[in-house]
Amino acid sequence: MSRVHVYDMSESFIERLADAIVAEHARGGLDLRRCAVVFGGRRPHLFLQRALARRLKDDFLAPRFFSIDEFVSAALGQREAFGSMTDLDASYLIYELARKKTPRVVRGRERFCDFFPWAREILRFIEQLDLQAIPLAPLAGIQKQADIGYDVPESINELLRHIVDLRQAFHEALLERRQYVRGFMYYRLASLVDEVRFDAFDAVCLCHFFYLHRTEEAVFQKLHQDGKAHFFFQGSAAEWSVLEGLGKRLGLVLEPPQRPAPAADLHVHAGFDLHAQVGQVRDVLAGIKDHAKTVIVLPDSGALVPLLCDIATLVKDVNVSMGYPVTRTSLYTLLTSVFEAQTTRRGDAYYAKDYLRVLNHPLVKNLDFAGDPAATRILVHKTEEALTGVLPTEISGSLFVSLKEVSQCREALEAAQAFLGEAASGGAAALKKVLHELHRVFFEAWEEVADLSSFAGALEGLLDCLLGHATVEKYPLNLKLMERLYGICEELRQAACGREPFPAEEIFKICKSRLEHEAVAFSGSPLKGLQVLGLLETRSLDFENVLVLDVNESVLPKLKIHEPLIPRDVMISLGLDRLEKEE
Secondary structure (H helix, E strand, O other): OOOEEEEOOOOOHHHHHHHHHHHHHHOOOOOHHHEEEEEOOOHHHHHHHHHHHHHHOOOOOOOEEEEHHHHHHHHHHHHOOOEEOOHHHHHHHHHHHHHHHOHHHHOOOOOHHHHHHHHHHHHHHHHHHHHOOOOHHHHHHHHHHHHHOOOOOHHHHHHHHOHHHHHHHHHHHHHHHOEEOHHHHHHHHHHOHHHOOOOOOOEEEEEOOOOOOHHHHHHHHHHHHOOOEEEEEEOOOOOOHHHHHHHHHHOOOOOOOOOOOOOOOOOOOOOOOHHHHHHHHHHHHHOOOOHHHEEEEOOOHHHHHHHHHHHOOOOOOEEEEOEEEHHHOHHHHHHHHHHHHHHOOEOOEEEHHHHHHHHOOHHHHOOOOOOOHHHHHHHHHHHHHHHHOOOOOOOOOOOEEEHHHHHOOHHHHHHHHHHHHHHOOOHHHHHHHHHHHHHHHHHHHHHOOOOHHHHHHHHHHHHHHHHHHOOHHHOHHHHHHHHHHHHHHHHHHHOOOOOOOOOHHHHHHHHHHHHHOOEEEOOOOOOOOEEEEOOHHHOOOOOOEEEEOOOOOOOOOOOOOOOOOOOHHHHHHOOOOHHHHHO
8 A cells, every 4th residue: 555645625525535445445455453543633534434435335344443643542542541630630730830840930820719710721731742742841941031030920930940840750750640631641651662562553644643742743654664554644745834844744745646627617706794604604505406515614613503593493414413501502602690699699698690690591580490491480470570579579789689589578479479379389488499499509519619529419319300301302402511510519629629628719710711611512414415614613623615604804814823821932933833834
């Protein structure tokens, strides 16, 4: 089998790759059972498997498919046993090491919740250093320059002075615990690559890679030396400087056969806002007969829900493969309201405005505790009237109110019972029980939060209540988020700092910060119907009809010129030009 395949940008990469694999298999030169196929992500494997099935037309044992992360993990796993460390545990480890090894770095941020954003950025920086296998010598130079002082806040210079010590201590801790983060996993494999054997495979197809980290290059070079690597690229080194540099470092000629450029049927539409764009997409889709050969690309995931709402009646089957920001879901809004109510609480008295914000959330006031969600809804509204003075009571106009005072407000319960009439089964006692459940789940349980483990218990109780008494099944986004939140609950219980006592306010800040970086994943049929993909999900795939939204500067491309923590000139001096990489 040829070692290097380079295809033109106008060709279908998956189809050409399938042709090459099947042709070699038919000649008897390739045993599919001992062939590994490695892409940057997971999605192309599904399309390649379908293409192979169409060609072989019979039962067959498929190659082993890997994403690059999975391949690196599997290769390193042959050399040594290790587990994965969560981001939260890694952030806390950085915090502990900084306090112990470089206490001046945490000055002014002694609490973990205050240092948490710094820990995330330090982890991000160390990951870049590890992925690029940056040795200690250049870092020592950075430390010396930091002694003179970069034109940045002194706290950043302090961090740069100790970055070598912090990175070394972090690596030592990971090795001792046998729990690795992604960057260290790559770094570790690259450092041990000469000792790693890939005996499980006769051929490793490295497919459609573009930008490579130095650690990835080290692994690819080892496979190349062992005669197992088969490279599949798309694009010309003469047109893409990234491919030119990669070809030189790997000793490959990356030039596809010359082909006439295909005629492109390109249309540009201008809309004055997102909803105008979505309307234009709907008009274009209405004129397309085969939606299965169509993809909609969303550089900004915030456009997803407006798009799906607008095309719902037009398209039968839709597969969404991208993350939707958690911060845009109603469940996230509820959680932030619960956190805020606890933060502004004075002893056992809640700030009335925050108390009512929790009760008035649609997911709360429509809970069905008494056989009819209307009972909860009316009870919440009458409680609000009692607090705001519409219904004169002893708690009317109170700035702060205790749960006991609300529960003993006879006027609100009687007003709710009178409004419901015969529909109020169980009378005032049943309504009082509903109020008690609301208080227990959304307020009292959170008063006991003293560490991440107890926070997980309160969150799990809230999720159980919503699953048992709400109509969350009507809102797929909330269901997917609840699934993720249950996973976070388990993660928090098992976290290294799970039993570490924290003020509740800090825990709420940590978890809110964590959720802000989460995205809800959709499940669907990747090989069926209209595809809605993010930019990275389109790698290696091709469609007859491609609709791309938000082709506007600041969205496509969307580049961060300023680094939040490490100065850009420091990154460039280390060979870490993330701006160029992202572009």
